[in-house]
Amino acid sequence: MKLSNLRPAEGSVKTRKRVGRGQGSGLGGTSTRGHKGAQSRSGxxxxxxxxxxxxxxxxxxxxxxxxxxxxxxxxxINLDTIQLLADTYKLKVVDFEALYTHGLVSKSDLVKILSRGAISSAIEVHAKGFSSAAKAAIEAAGGQAIVD
Structure with a gap:
């Protein structure tokens, strides 16, 4: 095999269709555009x-x-998620940075804490919003719900 022998694979290169080159070519006259109508016109x-x-x-x-x-x-973000986070990583303060570093939120998210699940440890929670039930549950466990 030499550089002078290299060729593309068989059937991989097609020749260009040359339209409008006279009747003898078979592609003259209307040049594959059909008869009349807007689509047959240039522009x-x-x-x-x-x-x-x-x-x-x-x-x-x-x-x-x-x-x-x-x-x-x-x-x-629900209370059971916050409790799991606090238990797993031994956190006393759960804020946006903690949620972001553990992959629960992205940079542009606004976090609201909802009340699904239970919370048993006294945790300081920072967020943009809290449901009333979540705020009551956090404070009942001895923690703080702080709105940023």
């Missing part, structure tokens, strides 16, 4: 969503609902 570009004059899908389907641009979305 034609179809509008996005155009379906040949048929009512387009985006106009056939009814509109509904809306996106509230002022919505604030919280990442929910």
């Amino acid at each position: 034609y570009s179809r509008k996005r969503g155009f379906e040949g004059g048929q009512m387009p899908l985006q106009r056939r389907v009814p509109k509904f609902g809306f996106k509230n641009i002022n919505r604030v979305e919280y990442k929910a």
